[in-house]
Amino acid sequence: MYGLKTESSFDASHFLTDYHGKCENLHGHRWRVVAYLEVEHLQEEGTCKDMVVDFGEFKAELRALTERLDHHFIVEEGSLAPDTLTCLEREGFALFIVPFRTTAENLAKWFFDALAERGLPVAQVEVYETPNNCAYYREQR
Template sequence: MYFLKTQVSFDSAHFLYGYEGKCSNIHGHRWTIEVTVKNAFLQRNGQQKGMIMDFSDLKKSLQLIADHYDHALIYEKNTLKSDTMECLKRDGFRLIELPFRPTAENLSRHFFTILKERGFRPHNVTVYETPDNCAMYEEG
C-alpha cells in the first residue's frame, strides 16, 4: 500500500457549549489539517507515472477546506442565543454553524467526509488544535 501525506493550517475560534472548563469560552486555535491518502498502486502512464496523485491536487483541495474555515467563529447549531447571533452578524463577524460540537475529533471526521466526497481516498485525517494535541479519524 502506498501513502501520501500533506497538511494545511488555518486560524479560527470555537467554543464547546455545555463543557465545564476553559473550552466553554470562545477561544482560538491555529488548526492544522493533516491528510493521508492511500492507494494499492501507482499511476502507470502520463505525467503522474509513479505517483498516487500529484501532491498539488491534494494540497489545493485541502487548502480550499482550510480557507473556508479560516478566521471564523465555528459553533454548534442552537448553542448561541438569537440576539447574540444577530449582534455578531450585524457587526460583520464570519460565523460557521455546524450540526455537531466543533471538537477536533468531529472536525477530523467532517474533513475526512468532505475529501471523500471530492473523490479522494483518505486513509485518515488528523486535526491539530495545538502542535501537541490532535485527533484522528479513519474509517474502520
C-alpha cells in the same frame, strides 16, 4: 500501500457547548490539519501515472477547505440564541455554522468526509489544536 501526506493550517475560534471547563468559553487556536491519502496501486496511465494522485491537487483541496474556516468563529448549530447570531453577523463576524459539537475529533471527521467527497483516497486526517495535542479520524478497514 502507497501514501501521500500534506498539511495546512487555519486560525479560528470556537467553544464547547455543555462542557464544564475552560473550553466552554470562546477561545481560538492555530489549527493544524494533516491529511493522509492511501492506495494499494498507483495510477497506471495519464499524467499521474505512477502516482497516488497529483500532489498539487491534494494540497489545493486541503487548502481550499482550511481557507473556508480561516479567521472564522466555528459555531455548533443551535448552541447560540438566534439573536446572538444576528448580532454577531451584524457586527461583521465571520461565522461557520456546523451541525456538530466543535471538537477536534468532529472537525477531523469533517475534513475526512470533505476530502473523500472530492474523490481523494483519504486514509486519515489529524486535527491539532495545539502543537502537542491532536485528534484524528480514519475509517475502519
